[in-house]
Amino acid sequence: MAIPEPRDDLGLREGYHSPQVDVAVRLNTNESPLPPPAEWLAALTEELGRIAFNRYPDRDATGLRQALADLHGVRRDQIFCANGSNEVLQSLCLAYGGPGRSVAVFEPTYALHSHIAHLTGTEVVEGQRRPDFSLDLDVARDLVSARGPTITFLCSPNNPTGMAEDPTAVRALLEAVPGLLVVDEAYGQFADWSAVSVVDDASPLVVTRTFSKTWSMAAARLGYLVGPPVVVAALERVALPYHLDAFKQVAGRLAVQFVGEMEQRVGLVVRERQRILAAFAGLPVVAWPSQSNFILFRPETRKGNEVWHGLLDRGVLVRDTSAWPGLTGCLRVTVGTPEENDTFLTALTEVLR
């Protein structure tokens, strides 16, 4: 008797994990620093009592999908929901990737796009962003025409670099892709343009969104996409039966009733982001502009990893991206509450002194 080895192609591939350290100020995973509204929690608690827990949930998540369709001004058959937008991305790779197929990514970008592709046996073809991390449309067009990926991933605003894609470039790339163009808008509410406005039944464009960031619901694990009904139907074929529990369906359906509160939280984060960037100007760091709830920066006087440890010693956890390809020496900080940001800036000033 022996425990078999896992699939060869998993190799030494590591999961994508940021350490969950018990510190006072956690600015490492781009969550919302604020909880959802108390009124949402009250409404949720009330509705929970009406769930028939002995029964499987609505397999089509009708109420939730309709609420999301109304939010975006699209139809319900254009919405697919899953347990976090990572699971939406996984469903896309299961349905449109797999052995003999490839996905295209433009690095540096969200690591899970290539990670999930690998896990689903899909080849990853990589293009590089420009030194300022913007998308080079010529590089992108050459790559997709040479390699023929069935999925081309963009991330807008791009994690971990922070800037949204140029709408003209997104439209131009949509014309060029031989397969699906997936625009990951996990931080979409921070940008002034959304690719959702370009989605229609005939275009190979899908846009993914999440409740984990601006909706303050990372614990609920809920994400979705807006796309053509044929894509939604394909994703339903790879999703497990009843994959979306009743609790989550209610939580998401009620959340979108509080869109105004969500936008207020976005406003606070944007103001705090500007304050952090202004403070960075007086410190020996290079910081990149951001249209999201995080900032990529590179300390100039000490190694990124040393600064990361120095911050941790002072109770502040940021994301150590200093050894990631293309991001040598860089760290990524999530915008927190005003108090958390003060603690971060004080700690960073001390570490860089």
Ligand code: PMP
């Ligand atoms: N896309 C991007 C760009 C992200 O940064 C994240 C969260 N780190 C996700 C997707 C996944 O979010 P979730 O699975 O929590 O919806």
